Amino acid sequence: MRHIISVLVENKFGVLARVAGLFSGRGYNIDSLCVAPTDDPTVSRMTIVTAGDEKIIEQIEKQLNKLVDTIKVTDLTHTTHVERELLLIKVRHKGKRSEIIEIADIFRAKIIDVAKDCVTLEMTGNEEKLEGLIDLLKSFEIVELIRTGKVAITRAEKT
Amino acid sequence: MKQGAEILIDTLIEEGVDVIFGYQGGAVLPIFDLLYRTKELKVVLVRHEQAAAHAADGYARETGKVGVCLATSGPGATNLVTGIATAYMDSIPIVALTGQVPSTMIGNDAFQEADIVGITRPITKQNYLVKSVEDLGKIVKEAFYLARSGRPGPVLIDIPKDVSTGKCKSLRLGAVSIRSYNPTHKGHPLQIKKAAEAIAKAKRPVIYAGGGVILSNAADKLKELAEKTQIPVTNTLMGLGGFPGTHPLSLGMLGMHGTKYANFAISEADLLIAIGARFDDRITGKMDEFAKGATIIHIDIDPSEISKNIKCHIPIVGDVGQILEELNKIAEPPEISEWLSKIFAWKKGYPLTYKDDDQLRPQYVIEKIYELTNGEAIITTEVGQNQMWAAQYYKFDKPRRFLSSGGLGTMGYGFPAAIGAQVANPKATVFDIAGDGSIQMNIQELATCVQEKLPVKIAILNNQYLGMVRQWQELFYDKRYSHTDISVAPDFVKLAEAYGILGIRVEKKEEVTKAIKEAIAYKGPALLDFRIVREENVFPMVPAGAALTQMMDGIA
Numbered sequence: 001m002r003h004i005i006s007v008l009v010e011n012k013f014g015v016l017a018r019v020a021g022l023f024s025g026r027g028y029n030i031d032s033l034c035v036a037p038t039d040d041p042t043v044s045r046m047t048i049v050t051a052g053d054e055k056i057i058e059q060i061e062k063q064l065n066k067l068v069d070t071i072k073v074t075d076l077t078h079t080t081h082v083e084r085e086l087l088l089i090k091v092r093h094k095g096k097r098s099e100i101i102e103i104a105d106i107f108r109a110k111i112i113d114v115a116k117d118c119v120t121l122e123m124t125g126n127e128e129k130l131e132g133l134i135d136l137l138k139s140f141e142i143v144e145l146i147r148t149g150k151v152a153i154t155r156a157e158k159t
Numbered sequence: 160m161k162q163g164a165e166i167l168i169d170t171l172i173e174e175g176v177d178v179i180f181g182y183q184g185g186a187v188l189p190i191f192d193l194l195y196r197t198k199e200l201k202v203v204l205v206r207h208e209q210a211a212a213h214a215a216d217g218y219a220r221e222t223g224k225v226g227v228c229l230a231t232s233g234p235g236a237t238n239l240v241t242g243i244a245t246a247y248m249d250s251i252p253i254v255a256l257t258g259q260v261p262s263t264m265i266g267n268d269a270f271q272e273a274d275i276v277g278i279t280r281p282i283t284k285q286n287y288l289v290k291s292v293e294d295l296g297k298i299v300k301e302a303f304y305l306a307r308s309g310r311p312g313p314v315l316i317d318i319p320k321d322v323s324t325g326k327c328k329s330l331r332l333g334a335v336s337i338r339s340y341n342p343t344h345k346g347h348p349l350q351i352k353k354a355a356e357a358i359a360k361a362k363r364p365v366i367y368a369g370g371g372v373i374l375s376n377a378a379d380k381l382k383e384l385a386e387k388t389q390i391p392v393t394n395t396l397m398g399l400g401g402f403p404g405t406h407p408l409s410l411g412m413l414g415m416h417g418t419k420y421a422n423f424a425i426s427e428a429d430l431l432i433a434i435g436a437r438f439d440d441r442i443t444g445k446m447d448e449f450a451k452g453a454t455i456i457h458i459d460i461d462p463s464e465i466s467k468n469i470k471c472h473i474p475i476v477g478d479v480g481q482i483l484e485e486l487n488k489i490a491e492p493p494e495i496s497e498w499l500s501k502i503f504a505w506k507k508g509y510p511l512t513y514k515d516d517d518q519l520r521p522q523y524v525i526e527k528i529y530e531l532t533n534g535e536a537i538i539t540t541e542v543g544q545n546q547m548w549a550a551q552y553y554k555f556d557k558p559r560r561f562l563s564s565g566g567l568g569t570m571g572y573g574f575p576a577a578i579g580a581q582v583a584n585p586k587a588t589v590f591d592i593a594g595d596g597s598i599q600m601n602i603q604e605l606a607t608c609v610q611e612k613l614p615v616k617i618a619i620l621n622n623q624y625l626g627m628v629r630q631w632q633e634l635f636y637d638k639r640y641s642h643t644d645i646s647v648a649p650d651f652v653k654l655a656e657a658y659g660i661l662g663i664r665v666e667k668k669e670e671v672t673k674a675i676k677e678a679i680a681y682k683g684p685a686l687l688d689f690r691i692v693r694e695e696n697v698f699p700m701v702p703a704g705a706a707l708t709q710m711m712d713g714i715a
Contacts, residue, residue: 010339013288018280025281055466062463068285068305071339 032149184231186258210575212242217579233271248566284312309342346482370397371435404554448706541597543627571600
């Protein structure tokens with residue numbers, strides 16, 4: 001099963017390598033990995049999407065916790081959370097530019113670059129939304145596609 | 160203003176270091192230069208950096224203190240790698256110091272440059288590249304704190320040459336505190352209570368104790384628990400000495416080459432109390448069959464060990480010593496007289512045996528070493544048959560007497576580890592039980608023994624084979640002895656003499672006692688070359704992947 005694990009780590013040299021090495025050394029998968037500093041510049045947030053059975057996920061969490069530079073590990077999978085991913089996609093329009101612009105409008109994607117035969121779109125959303133856009137654009141020619149991998153945050157409690 | 164090397168050495172002394180096992184080189188010249196003038200720190204000059212790491216490890220296992228090794232950049236640092244991995248697998252606290260090319264040259268493929276921080280990342284608890292001399296003192300203190308606290312392990316510090324020669328204001332450093340690192344020491348009281356309840360109603364309980372008992376200095380508390388509850392104890396290889404081997408409740412070692420009675424007991428147990436042990440595959444055999452009918456209590460300081468290999472029912476995370484202390488307060492003896500009589504019958508019916516004829520057999524050699532050292536020697540081993548025979552036939556009544564590479568299984572470990580142990584304990588009798596294969600992996604250290612006047616005794620169980628692999632070839636590969644015959648070898652006695660130490664060849668059973676006595680009485684290092692029966696096997700043996708009850712036996 002797919003899990004989305006959020007890890008707070010010390011923002012220090014070598015920490016990313018330790019986390020990545022932990023996954024490769026123990027044969028765990030990384031579907032995507034996102035890293036950047038938090039509001040506290042000494043702390044970084046890693047969002048890791050991984051897959052495995054319950055036993056493997058339990059080990060992943062424990063092994064992450066064991067790293068000296070890990071501050072906190074949270075498995076967001078079973079919490080109420082919001083997931084987002086950024087997509088940049090360059091499409092050859094083959095004379096059908098307006099069709100692409102229409103699709104972009106429907107998905108609330110932004111056009112960030114236009115050239116003679118290409119349009120580049122930017123979109124943020126959850127996985128389904130991104131996949132939906134990509135699917136529709138497949139009928140044109142996708143020149144290049146870049147995804148950032150997921151970031152996620154827990155929802156605040158509603159009172 | 161203080162120089163980097165000076166800060167390093169001052170901090171080492173502050174951390175209680177009294178000896179460094181090291182080897183010279185370009186990038187560590189400034190450090191060695193200062194050591195030359197430092198009276199408080201002894202330096203043992205090894206002949207290969209691998210030995211420095213193993214000696215630091217042997218020193219740590221023997222004393223419980225942090226062992227320290229020092230090597231230069233590049234090849235010096237990479238030569239430490241096997242020793243660091245060995246310490247990592249067995250959770251041994253060492254601090255490895257390496258020189259590095261000057262900061263400005265890092266990444267330029269400079270002479271003797273290697274990314275040792277990158278190389279050792281998966282085999283260290285933590286490692287550091289020191290980027291400025293101001294950070295050095297703090298990093299060294301942190302390294303020692305991490306190495307010895309929680310689940311201990313090796314920490315490496317890579318020190319560029321400009322850091323050891325650089326200068327900065329000397330800072331007074333307070334106690335180490337790392338916000339992201341807070342190991343649990345105290346066991347959860349509710350879990351301890353659950354464990355006590357499970358013990359009270361157990362019918363067939365067994366304690367399975369590992370190296371964590373020794374690391375936590377908890378041997379006395381384990382003995383108290385066993386005696387109070389009358390629950391028999393089996394030890395892992397790493398745990399030998401954590402419970403007295405001669406105790407009536409001792410079942411000896413379990414697992415692949417464990418005693419039959421230990422493996423029977425595990426297989427029939429209804430309660431397994433795992434203490435500071437990690438359910439390694441050499442212990443469990445076929446995982447699904449291991450202690451199948453038992454409720455499992457697992458006491459360990461590392462949460463990631465809980466239910467890693469075998470599902471555990473009552474986990475207690477924390478320091479073994481502290482948890483046992485609490486458990487001992489509330490544990491009640493269960494009604495298990497029937498179980499005990501069954502166990503004692505097994506012990507009587509299936510003792511460790513070997514063919515006691517007039518040939519020179521390795522088990523006999525170990526028994527004699529045991530007898531003639533009154534069971535008081537510090538024994539180190541190499542890896543393979545020598546290691547298993549030593550574990551089976553030398554009975555360890557006290558912790559920190561048996562030093563062996565359990566997890567990584569490093570040939571060449573025993574001799575340098577013996578050096579480390581002897582440095583820590585100059586008056587003790589230290590024996591390296593070796594094979595003729597393993598001893599050749601670090602035999603250059605004979606010179607270190609001579610230089611440092613270390614009276615280490617080496618007992619080579621010489622069968623002119625890589626014996627354990629040959630045993631597997633005999634049993635599982637139709638006796639195709641592919642590349643295990645090492646009968647082309649030096650004359651070990653002459654080799655000993657070449658280094659200026661005592662060498663004795665023993666070819667007959669009746670010569671064994673005299674030779675061992677002579678080696679022990681001899682003031683300096685001594686090498687005993689026991690020419691044992693070539694094709695002796697280690698039994699009992701659970702084939703890899705089989706259940707513990709499927710033990711092979713060599714005795715018809």
